[in-house]
Amino acid sequence: METPLHKVQGLGSSHSGVKHFWRQRMTAAAMVPLAIWFAWSVVGLAGARESDALFYLTRSAFGLPLNAILMGAFIVIALYHMVLGIQVVIDDYVHSSGGKIAWMLFTRAAALAVAAVSLFALFRIAGPV
């Protein structure tokens, strides 16, 4: 049963209304400055020695390893943006509901794994140990 109020609130047959659209745009907007910072950082570290990369990621600004924190934010938001984007690709090209579910689970598991490994590495690099 769907009430007219439910419909008019944008929560129609997909049960989620504009949530996906909105999150895709908000993560995109957040990625603009983060991607510029990321590109700038990685260009500076291209072919660098390990000590240079370590220095860059642990360098303190305002008493915090700011670059490591920005890298963590970049990774988490980029992967969330990726899950939302890949979901659209799956919706477009995978036509069986079993296939859709399998691909979505794979995408989310992969995103979680990449995020977990990256954040663990960042913590080892710049964590308080």
Add this chain to the structure above:
Amino acid sequence: MAENPQQPQRPRPLSPFLTIYRWPVTMATSITHRVTGVGLALGSVVLAWWLVAIASGPETYAAFNAVAGSWIGLLALFGFTWSLAYHLLNGIRHLAWDTGYGFNVKTADATGWFVIVLSVLLAIGVFAFAYLGHGGTGA
């Protein structure tokens, strides 16, 4: 509708697919946005690998650098660089559309070409900059 067994079955009409159109630039930029997005998703694995290499010490890091510096590694890195530049620039174009700007056909065509040209120039510029020895300075 009931089938008529007398008549040979005519194939059902299909909506036209990509191959049928002469490509306007807006169509190319839209598809490229999706392709670069998927490419960057794969690139996130390389980013995780790079961070793990930094965390694991000089030997692991040297192994990463050897792969990244090989011709196939450089090719992949160039692909990621251009994809990031393209997806970022075209993403800004999409955000402008979402707020209602730039939908005019002439404007959309012009910004499409602008994004294509600028993304290629940026990728080449970034690679030239890093290759000419400005990399490794700790940014």
